[in-house]
Amino acid sequence: MADEFDWVYTDVVKDHFINPRNVLKPGEEFAADGEGMVGNMKCGDQMMMKIKVDRAKNIITDIRWKTYGCASAIASTSALSEMVKGLTLDKAFLISPKDVNKQLGGLPDHKIHCSVLGDKALRAAINDYYKKNGQDNKIQKEEARTICQCMNVTDHEIEDAVLEGARTYVELQEKTKLGTVCGQCKDEAIELMEGYIKKHFTKF
Numbered sequence: 001m002a003d004e005f006d007w008v009y010t011d012v013v014k015d016h017f018i019n020p021r022n023v024l025k026p027g028e029e030f031a032a033d034g035e036g037m038v039g040n041m042k043c044g045d046q047m048m049m050k051i052k053v054d055r056a057k058n059i060i061t062d063i064r065w066k067t068y069g070c071a072s073a074i075a076s077t078s079a080l081s082e083m084v085k086g087l088t089l090d091k092a093f094l095i096s097p098k099d100v101n102k103q104l105g106g107l108p109d110h111k112i113h114c115s116v117l118g119d120k121a122l123r124a125a126i127n128d129y130y131k132k133n134g135q136d137n138k139i140q141k142e143e144a145r146t147i148c149q150c151m152n153v154t155d156h157e158i159e160d161a162v163l164e165g166a167r168t169y170v171e172l173q174e175k176t177k178l179g180t181v182c183g184q185c186k187d188e189a190i191e192l193m194e195g196y197i198k199k200h201f202t203k204f
């Protein structure tokens, strides 16, 4: 087991996994100004994120999180939690899984999809803060756009398929079933797939 573990993860990833920073401890009181919850407990990948905010400066002063995700989800959220402390909400909102991956020295490609949970939970917590503080105009919704009308497949599902390993149109179809009726969505789906591959998998 030790050999396999050593081979897959960098020392930074292992450190964050073994000593995760800013985890919400059982019974810990943490009066959050914003809170986000994403993922699905049925898949075992739920993530909860809480932030404290300096209201005068719009800066994240403290953060706690909790997940039932895997080693990559734990390590990437731990790194993310250190990166966002002291940042303005605007800057924190823009941190991407790729930024976190860089901080970790790189996750294996097949584990990158595990690292997006913390990032999504953080944006949900920031939006929650805006909502609770009468700043609805700053809330940025991540609404899905339907790309394949026949099979009702969205851009978010295409991105998830890429994160889970789809690299060709056939692989994308296998994962999402898009393009299997009239085929009109093919060009747009390929363009999006290539964009997501570039976004998540080009080396930093």
Ligand code: FES
Residues within 6 Å of the ligand: 147, 148, 149, 150, 151, 178, 179, 180, 181, 182, 183, 184, 185, 186
């Ligand atoms: S729009 Fe995708 S198969 Fe028809």
